[in-house]
Amino acid sequence: MRTLEEHALVPINSAVATRRKGGFFISICFVSxxxxxxxxxxxxMFSHRLSDQYSLREIALGDAEELFAVCDTNRTYxxxxxxxxxxxxxxxxxxxxxxxxxxxxxxxQGFQAVIVVQSRIAGLVGYHRIDWENQSTSLGYWLAGEFxxxxxxxxxxxxxxxxxxxxxxxxxxxxxxxxxxxxSRAIPQRLGFTHEGTLRDAEWLYDRYVDHExxxxxxxxxxARIIAQLAAQHPAAPTMKSP
Ligand SMILES: CC(C)(COP(=O)(O)OP(=O)(O)OC[C@H]1O[C@@H](n2cnc3c(N)ncnc32)[C@H](O)[C@@H]1OP(=O)(O)O)[C@@H](O)C(=O)NCCC(=O)NCCS
Numbered sequence: 043m044r045t046l047e048e049h050a051l052v053p054i055n056s057a058v059a060t061r062r063k064g065g066f067f068i069s070i071c072f073v074s075x076x077x078x079x080x081x082x083x084x085x086x087m088f089s090h091r092l093s094d095q096y097s098l099r100e101i102a103l104g105d106a107e108e109l110f111a112v113c114d115t116n117r118t119y120x121x122x123x124x125x126x127x128x129x130x131x132x133x134x135x136x137x138x139x140x141x142x143x144x145x146x147x148x149x150x151q152g153f154q155a156v157i158v159v160q161s162r163i164a165g166l167v168g169y170h171r172i173d174w175e176n177q178s179t180s181l182g183y184w185l186a187g188e189f190x191x192x193x194x195x196x197x198x199x200x201x202x203x204x205x206x207x208x209x210x211x212x213x214x215x216x217x218x219x220x221x222x223x224x225x226s227r228a229i230p231q232r233l234g235f236t237h238e239g240t241l242r243d244a245e246w247l248y249d250r251y252v253d254h255e256x257x258x259x260x261x262x263x264x265x266a267r268i269i270a271q272l273a274a275q276h277p278a279a280p281t282m283k284s285p
Contacts, residue, residue, distance in 0.1 A: 092197045098155040108163050110136035112186050119187045123223045157198050164189040167198040178214035207261040215259045220252040230257035
C-alpha cells in the first residue's frame with residue numbers, strides 16, 4: 043500500500059477525457075506526482091494547490107503558534123461544534139496535537155493538512171483515522187470564521203476525497219456532523235454524499251450530547267460522479283465507458 047507521502051493530491055479537473063477509435067472513452071487519470079517531487083530531495087513536504095489563492099499543506103510543528111492563535115481568536119465560534127477547545131489553552135497544547143498528527147501520519151493512520159490563504163492558516167482538514175482493513179476513513183474539518191462562505195472547505199474536502207479514493211484506493215469515506223450544524227452538513231450534501239442516518243447522542247459537547255448525521259461516499263460513486271461531470275462538459279460524446 044502506498045503512503046500519503048507517495049502522492050500529491052489530484053483534483054477532479056485533472057481527470058482527462060480521451061477519444062479512442064470506436065467510441066468515446068472517458069478515462070479518469072489520477073497522476074502521482076510524488077516520485078517527481080522526491081527526485082533530488084530526501085524529504086518533501088506535502089502540498090497541494092487548490093486554486094490561485096488557496097492551498098493545502100501537511101501540518102508541521104512550526105505551525106503551532108499560528109494555529110493556536112487562529113483557534114484562540116475563533117474560540118467561541120469553533121466551540122459551538124468542536125469538542126477540543128477547552129483542552130486547547132496554550133500553543134503547547136496545539137504543539138501536542140501536531141505531534142500526534144505527525145505520528146499518526148507516520149504510522150499511516152491519518153493525515154492533517156492546514157488550509158493556507160495567502161500565507162495565512164485559514165483552517166484544518168484531515169482524515170481522522172484510516173481503517174485499512176475495511177478501506178475506509180472519515181473527514182474532519184474547521185475554518186476560521188472569516189474564511190467561511192468561499193467554498194474553501196468544500197474544495198479542500200474534494201481534494202482529500204480524490205486522494206483517498208484515487209491514491210490510497212480506499213473504498214469508503216464518511217463525514218459525521220452534529221444534527222444542528224447545518225453549515226457542516228451542507229458540505230457532504232454539496233459533494234453528493236448519501237445520508238446514512240442519525241447516531242443518537244454520538245458526541246459529548248461540553249454540557250450536552252449531540253446526535254450525529256452520518257454521510258458516506260463510496261469510491262465507485264465518486265468515480266461515477268466524476269465521469270458524469272466530464273460527460274456534461276463533453277455533451278457531444280456519443281458513448282461512454284468507465285475505466
Ligand atoms: C463547517 C465549516 C467548515 C463550513 O464552512 P463554509 O464556509 O460554510 O463551507 P465552504 O468553505 O465549503 O463554503 C461554502 C459556502 O461558500 C459558498 N461558495 C462560494 N463559492 C463556492 C464554491 N466554489 N463551492 C462551494 N461553495 C461555494 C457556498 O454557497 C456556501 O455559502 P452559503 O452557506 O452561504 O451557501 C465552518 O462553518 C466551520 O468551520 N464551522 C465550525 C467548525 C465545524 O463545525 N466543523 C465541522 C465539524 S463536523
